[in-house]
Amino acid sequence: xxxxxxxxxxxxxxxxxxxxxxxxxxxxxxxxxxxxxxxxxxxxxxxxxxxxxxxxxxxxxxxxxxxxxxxxxxxxxxxxxxxxxxxxxxxxxxxxxxxxxxxxxxxxxxxxxxxxxxxxxxxxxxxxxxxxxxxxxxxxxxxxxxxxxxxxxxxxxxxxxxxxxxxxxxxxxxxxxxxxxxxxxxxxxxxxxxxxxxxxxxxxxxxxxxxxxxxxxxxxxxxxxxxxxxxxxxxxxxxxxxxxxxxxxxxxxxxxxxxxxxxxxxxxxxxxxxxxxxxxxxxxxxxxxxxxxxxxxxxxxxxxxxxxxxxxxxxxxxxxxxxxxxxxxxxxxxxxxxxxxxxxxxxxxxxxxxxxxxxxxxxxxxxxxxxxxxxxxxxxxxxxxxxxxxxxxxxxxxxxxxxxxxxxxxxxxxxxxxxxxxxxxxxxxxxxxxxxxxxxxxxxxxxxxxxxxxxxxxxxxxxxxxxxxxxxxxxxxxxxxxxxxxxxxxxxxxxxxxxxxxxxxxxxxxxxxxxxxxxxxxxxxxxxxxxxxxxxxxxxxxxxxxxxxxxxxxxxxxxxxxxxxxxxxxxxxxxxxxxxxxxxxxxxxxxxxxxxxxxxxxxxxxxxxxxxxxxxx
Numbered sequence: 001x002x003x004x005x006x007x008x009x010x011x012x013x014x015x016x017x018x019x020x021x022x023x024x025x026x027x028x029x030x031x032x033x034x035x036x037x038x039x040x041x042x043x044x045x046x047x048x049x050x051x052x053x054x055x056x057x058x059x060x061x062x063x064x065x066x067x068x069x070x071x072x073x074x075x076x077x078x079x080x081x082x083x084x085x086x087x088x089x090x091x092x093x094x095x096x097x098x099x100x101x102x103x104x105x106x107x108x109x110x111x112x113x114x115x116x117x118x119x120x121x122x123x124x125x126x127x128x129x130x131x132x133x134x135x136x137x138x139x140x141x142x143x144x145x146x147x148x149x150x151x152x153x154x155x156x157x158x159x160x161x162x163x164x165x166x167x168x169x170x171x172x173x174x175x176x177x178x179x180x181x182x183x184x185x186x187x188x189x190x191x192x193x194x195x196x197x198x199x200x201x202x203x204x205x206x207x208x209x210x211x212x213x214x215x216x217x218x219x220x221x222x223x224x225x226x227x228x229x230x231x232x233x234x235x236x237x238x239x240x241x242x243x244x245x246x247x248x249x250x251x252x253x254x255x256x257x258x259x260x261x262x263x264x265x266x267x268x269x270x271x272x273x274x275x276x277x278x279x280x281x282x283x284x285x286x287x288x289x290x291x292x293x294x295x296x297x298x299x300x301x302x303x304x305x306x307x308x309x310x311x312x313x314x315x316x317x318x319x320x321x322x323x324x325x326x327x328x329x330x331x332x333x334x335x336x337x338x339x340x341x342x343x344x345x346x347x348x349x350x351x352x353x354x355x356x357x358x359x360x361x362x363x364x365x366x367x368x369x370x371x372x373x374x375x376x377x378x379x380x381x382x383x384x385x386x387x388x389x390x391x392x393x394x395x396x397x398x399x400x401x402x403x404x405x406x407x408x409x410x411x412x413x414x415x416x417x418x419x420x421x422x423x424x425x426x427x428x429x430x431x432x433x434x435x436x437x438x439x440x441x442x443x444x445x446x447x448x449x450x451x452x453x454x455x456x457x458x459x460x461x462x463x464x465x466x467x468x469x470x471x472x473x474x475x476x477x478x479x480x481x482x483x484x485x486x487x488x489x490x491x492x493x494x495x496x497x498x499x500x501x502x503x504x505x506x507x508x509x510x511x512x513x514x515x516x517x518x519x520x521x522x523x524x525x526x527x528x529x530x531x532x533x534x535x536x537x538x539x540x541x542x543x544x545x546x547x548x549x550x551x552x553x554x555x556x557x558x559x560x561x562x563x564x565x566x567x568x569x570x571x572x573x574x575x576x577x578x579x580x581x582x583x584x585x586x587x588x589x590x591x592x593x594x595x596x597x598x599x600x601x602x603x604x605x606x607x608x609x610x611x612x613x614x615x616x617x
């Protein structure tokens with residue numbers, strides 16, 4: 001049975017298509033890639049905004065789906081805004097092997113690269129502009145595609161890098177051959193000289209799918225860092241794992257290398273296991289020291305849609321907050337103390353501007369807090385959550401010598417400048433732990449609720465509104481102190497210094513408005529006397545404008561009338577003794593009143609329970 005006319009036409013069309021496909025494949029295998037020289041120059045020139053030139057571009061082989069093209073005298077100029085006269089790249093000779101089929105399928109293209117007599121000069125400006133990245137490349141997403149490079153050789157070549165944003169630079173010789181990769185040069189990190197070296201296993205002949213070992217080191221007396229690990233493939237910096245160590249005179253100096261936005265500190269030493277799966281990092285087994293503090297922990301760092309998220313935990317067996325200040329920071333703080341005097345409220349910065357694109361959750365624990373002097377604060381636990389310029393520390397728990405301080409701290413910067421929110425509760429504490437030299441003891445509880453704007457804790461509290469309340473109960477107080485608080489000068493000077501009186505209660509409530517704390521009320525009730533304090537404390541500078549009036553519960557020996565002004569600051573109070581107590585005439589007058597039997601109304605026991613409930617409401 002013969003074929004029909006339609007069948008014969010179908011066969012002819014099929015054969016014709018096969019022949020056409022074969023011719024296209026043959027054309028692809030034999031394509032004269034050198035004819036694209038002009039187009040490549042134009043595309044690169046458009047990308048960086050300056051003219052890129054290639055001396056020559058010819059295909060070395062004649063028929064292959066993996067062609068090799070030889071280029072000579074390549075010149076890529078720096079952008080106009082970059083300083084200096086050096087070109088971004090000058091390459092004497094480059095042999096490039098690639099997959100022709102991948103050009104059609106969209107897979108990895110570059111397979112082989114041989115460079116000779118190359119000089120590469122990279123620059124990053126203080127505003128973050130990079131001389132090697134056009135606007136298009138900066139805007140594109142990082143897909144983390146693994147390179148398909150199977151062969152790389154580099155000879156008689158150097159790489160220079162200068163970064164004015166981070167304060168670092170390097171100038172190094174680079175060689176890649178059958179023995180592997182070797183880089184060696186010098187540079188600086190924030191003005192501190194360093195030696196930079198790197199090495200990697202041979203690339204030629206590397207088995208596909210096998211891990212590629214490498215080492216890199218930045219070595220200097222003031223700062224240094226090492227990484228010893230493997231990549232998923234040769235030069236696959238987007239997918240690596242290894243051990244990292246680092247040291248520096250200041251964490252901010254080390255941050256010039258790792259770019260995590262870390263602050264200045266005391267000298268630091270760190271070690272960790274890291275895994276990078278671009279664009280994410282995983283940090284495990286972090287251990288190290290900052291000053292006399294030790295730290296340990298883990299974290300994951302994820303980058304999505306232009307934001308960075310950090311989740312992890314940090315723990316310390318011994319931690320000193322002073323270690324979070326560099327020597328320069330300590331000098332500035334000392335100069336401020338010398339100018340303004342000692343302050344109770346810390347001047348810690350709470351501005352989140354530099355973390356506007358950072359989110360995350362971090363669990364923090366310090367088993368033992370170290371202080372330069374005595375302090376009742378012994379341990380710390382807290383969970384920090386940062387979401388789109390709002391930082392919340394909750395729960396927050398500070399362990400005391402006796403008792404705990406718990407609550408919540410928040411910094412909200414979503415509507416402009418930072419606003420501080422404090423809600424803290426003190427319970428089961430003891431007065432003696434806070435005022436050991438005064439020898440006043442008793443159970444202590446407290447509550448602080450404040451809200452105010454400011455770029456430091458001191459500034460925000462100085463503009464805040466809310467309440468501050470402290471209640472001390474059922475304790476003891478030196479009898480001399482109790483007598484003096486009742487304005488009984490005679491007994492205050494003559495009672496046995498070791499004798500103690502009963503402290504029934506201390507009730508202190510301050511209503512705060514726009515940074516001014518007004519006493520409402522402040523009362524000290526003992527077995528010998530009762531003292532009431534009125535007035536204000538200006539929280540911006542902690543200046544006190546208070547007046548104390550004492551009333552005895554027993555007979556007075558030498559009675560001081562009127563009120564006693566209390567000025568100065570919270571840390572350095574100035575109790576101004578009235579004139580009559582400082583002159584012979586005034587003392588004789590008090591003696592005369594005592595001889596005449598001047599009757600002074602005696603104070604009754606205060607309703608400590610009711611006052612405490614009102615203060616803590």
